[in-house]
Amino acid sequence: xxxxxxxxxxxxxxxxxxxxxxxxxxxxxxxxxxxxxxxxxxxxxxxxxxxxxxxxxxxxxxxxxxxxxxxxxxxxxxxxxxxxxxxxxxxxxxxxxxxxxxxxxxxxxxxxxxxxxxxxxxxxxxxxxxxxxxxxxxxxxxxxxxxxxx
Amino acid sequence: xxxxxxxxxxxxxxxxxxxxxxxxxxxxxxxxxxxxxxxxxxxxxxxxxxxxxxxxxxxxxxxxxxxxxxxxxxxxxxxxxxxxxxxxxxxxxxxxxxxxxxxxxxxxxxxxxxxxxxxxxxxxxxxxxxxxxxxxxxxxxxxxxxxxxxxxxxxxxxxxxxxxxxxxxxxxxxxxxxxxxxxxxxxxxxxxxxxxxxxxxxxxxxxxxxxxxxxxxxxxxxxxxxxxxxxxxxxxxxxxxxxxxxxxxxxxxxxxxxxxxxxxxxxxxxxxxxxxxxxxxxxxxxxxxxxxxxxxxxxxxx
Numbered sequence: 001x002x003x004x005x006x007x008x009x010x011x012x013x014x015x016x017x018x019x020x021x022x023x024x025x026x027x028x029x030x031x032x033x034x035x036x037x038x039x040x041x042x043x044x045x046x047x048x049x050x051x052x053x054x055x056x057x058x059x060x061x062x063x064x065x066x067x068x069x070x071x072x073x074x075x076x077x078x079x080x081x082x083x084x085x086x087x088x089x090x091x092x093x094x095x096x097x098x099x100x101x102x103x104x105x106x107x108x109x110x111x112x113x114x115x116x117x118x119x120x121x122x123x124x125x126x127x128x129x130x131x132x133x134x135x136x137x138x139x140x141x142x143x144x145x146x147x148x149x150x
Numbered sequence: 151x152x153x154x155x156x157x158x159x160x161x162x163x164x165x166x167x168x169x170x171x172x173x174x175x176x177x178x179x180x181x182x183x184x185x186x187x188x189x190x191x192x193x194x195x196x197x198x199x200x201x202x203x204x205x206x207x208x209x210x211x212x213x214x215x216x217x218x219x220x221x222x223x224x225x226x227x228x229x230x231x232x233x234x235x236x237x238x239x240x241x242x243x244x245x246x247x248x249x250x251x252x253x254x255x256x257x258x259x260x261x262x263x264x265x266x267x268x269x270x271x272x273x274x275x276x277x278x279x280x281x282x283x284x285x286x287x288x289x290x291x292x293x294x295x296x297x298x299x300x301x302x303x304x305x306x307x308x309x310x311x312x313x314x315x316x317x318x319x320x321x322x323x324x325x326x327x328x329x330x331x332x333x334x335x336x337x338x339x340x341x342x343x344x345x346x347x348x349x350x351x352x353x354x355x356x357x358x359x360x361x362x363x364x365x366x367x368x369x370x371x372x373x374x375x376x377x378x379x380x381x382x383x384x385x386x387x388x389x390x391x392x393x394x395x396x397x398x399x400x401x402x403x404x405x406x407x408x409x410x411x412x413x414x415x416x417x418x419x420x421x422x423x424x425x426x427x428x429x430x431x432x433x434x435x436x437x438x439x440x441x442x443x444x445x446x447x448x449x450x451x452x
Contacts, residue, residue, distance in 0.1 A: 001166040019168040019210040020200035041201040043194055043263055044347060055238075055265040061197040062266070063190060065168035066212040105261070126346030127260020 003068050007033065008077030016064050023067060024048045024059035027074065035075040035100050046128035049101035051078050056108045058127075075100035079107045086145035087138075094132035102128045106142055115146050167209035174218055174325060178298050180211055181321045187211045189323065191219075191234050192266035194259065195275050219270065219325060227331055230294075233270020233324040237282075240269070248329050250285035250336030250355050257281055257340050260347050270324045273309065276316040276375075283310075283376035284355030284368030285338055286327065294326040301325070310375035334358035335442035337435035340370075341419075341427045351419040352427050354407065356435040358443055363389040365436070372411035372424045379410035382432065392444035404433035 003014045007027070014026050024041075027033045027050075037047035041060045048059040051073040059072075083106050086092070093099050102125065109116055109124040116124065121142045130138065167184065171177050181187055187209035190196050199205045213219055219234035222244065229247050231240065237255040241264065245252035251269075258264050258281045272280040273293060283306075291306045295318060306327075309316050318324060336357045342348030353370030365387065367379040382403050388394035413424035 001168070017166060018206070019166045020197070020205075020207050022197060022201060042198040043259070046260065046262060049262055056262050057265050058262045060201060061193045061263075063168070063193060063197065063200075063210060063212065065166065065210065066170055066190075066214060068170075108261075123346075124261055127262040 001065065003064065005067055006069070006071045007031070008072070008074055014064065019063065019065050021064050022060050023050070023052075023062040023064045023072065026064040027059060027072075033074060033076070037097055037100055039097065043127075044129065045098070045101070046105065047098055047101040049104045049128065050074050051104060051108065056105055073104070075103050079103045080110075080149065082148040083107050083110065083141075083145045086141040086148060090137050090141035090144050092134065092137040092141035094130070094134045098128060098130045098132075102130070102138060106145065109142070110146055110149060113146075114150055116142065168212065169210070170212040170215045172215050172217055174216055174296050174323065177211055177213065177216060177323055178296060178321070181323070182298050184209050185320060189213055189274070191268045191271045191274075192236060192263075194263050194267040195271060213270075213323070225328065228328050229331060230326050230328045231269060232326050233273070234268050237264040237267050237269070247331045248285075248289075248336075249332055250288060250338050250357055251282065251329060253336070253338040254281045254285045254340070254353075254355065257338070257345075257350075263347075269327055273316065273324055273327065274318060276310055276314050276318075278310075278313055278373060278375055279349050279353075279371040280376065281340065281350065281353065281370065284353050284370040285336065285357070286329065287368030287376055287378050288336070288355040288357040288366035289330050289332075290366060291327050291329040293324060294328065295322050296325045297322045303328075307378065313374050332357065333362070334360035335439040337438050339431040339435055341431065349418060352411070352413070352424045352431070354428055354431040354435055356432070356439055358439045360443055363387075367407060367410075367432070369407065369411050369428060371418070372413040372428060374412065377410060377412065379407040379432070381410060382406035392440065395440055400433045400436050401429075403436050404429035404431075407432035 005012050036059050039045045039047040043058040043061045049056050050059045053071050105128050169180050188207040189211045191213045219232040222231040237258045240255040241252050269282045272282040286306045293304045338355045340353040341351040350371045352372045355368040357366040365383050369377040408425040408429040413421040415421050
């Protein structure tokens with residue numbers, strides 16, 4: 001089955017061969033777009049977070065076959081520079097595996113809230129796990145990015 | 151990983167059976183023609199099973215483009231929520247009309263899960279731990295089910311038949327849930343190991359109806375199905391002189407809720423702990439709603 005998707009600003013054609021294939025598998029294994037990370041495949045960790053028509057979702061839980069003509073933004077296309085710079089400046093990256101998913105969630109949060117409080121940040125990032133437990137620096141980075149974006 | 155790559159390397163034009171209709175009638179026709187097809191809405195339960203190869207659907211029916219399922223409407227005394235409306239929208243759009251369901255929706259998973267997961271999916275899965283179920287029980291919601299021969303409405307009290315079992319039959323689709331608008335304060339309390347991404351250890355919903363002077367209850371994760379605590383609902387409360395609500399009455403209410411639960415020991419908690427936590431949650435919910443109704447003199451309820 002052939003599908004047309006709009007990914008990170010490009011029109012992309014994907015071939016899939018089973019109805020249950022996840023968007024994450026299509027992105028990584030078919031299209032070589034490895035920005036979205038595969039960790040749990042059950043929506044627990046948020047490492048594969050992408051924006052689907054603007055909403056953050058776990059790509060591992062989305063059947064690709066339902067995405068014909070839809071807009072997908074991965075860490076490559078979803079994240080404004082101030083957000084990326086803030087993660088670097090604040091040391092909000094340890095092993096880095098959770099970072100792409102977190103960046104997408106933070107980009108979404110800051111698009112809705114230009115000055116989020118700590119509780120708002122914690123709720124917005126509740127679906128992104130950092131196994132290095134570097135959460136404090138991640139929260140610092142969100143404040144930093146918010147300030148830089150205003 | 152090797153296996154995945156190998157599978158990915160096989161390029162094929164073989165048509166796969168995946169149908170994404172915009173009309174409920176087309177979805178029902180497809181299910182009738184292909185009984186093996188697996189319906190999917192948010193995918194937050196189903197896709198986990200697919201990813202872990204517990205199920206390998208030969209055909210899938212994607213419900214997310216069916217217009218009727220993706221909208222909610224104000225029906226006067228109730229809100230009719232299309233089965234495919236995601237939790238995120240219930241939190242954002244229905245917190246005033248349906249505070250209990252909105253509070254429960256806010257505790258579901260994470261933002262990513264709430265953007266996809268739906269009340270219809272929660273009902274179809276019929277897990278005793280489904281977060282939407284206690285507030286639906288506490289408010290007396292109705293489930294609308296479409297079948298090839300027509301539509302039927304099932305009261306939430308009659309919907310669940312066992313763990314992950316319901317009256318939903320093969321070939322049928324849940325189209326909507328109709329929830330009476332709040333007629334008083336409502337609460338939803340959920341016990342888990344953190345504030346996100348937990349399957350509840352136990353949960354409790356309470357809805358005060360100030361017009362009818364009734365209390366509605368719903369218990370989650372503490373029985374083979376979600377349950378109501380009927381003896382607690384029948385407890386006499388001092389409606390005529392609300393200041394007379396005593397600690398003893400509140401504790402009695404909590405004990406009656408705990409007694410109505412039918413919990414088991416499992417990986418998330420023991421039956422004894424669940425009963426204890428339910429008594430605490432129920433007493434807390436009654437105090438909070440009573441205070442909101444009668445002490446804070448909330449303009450909304452007067």
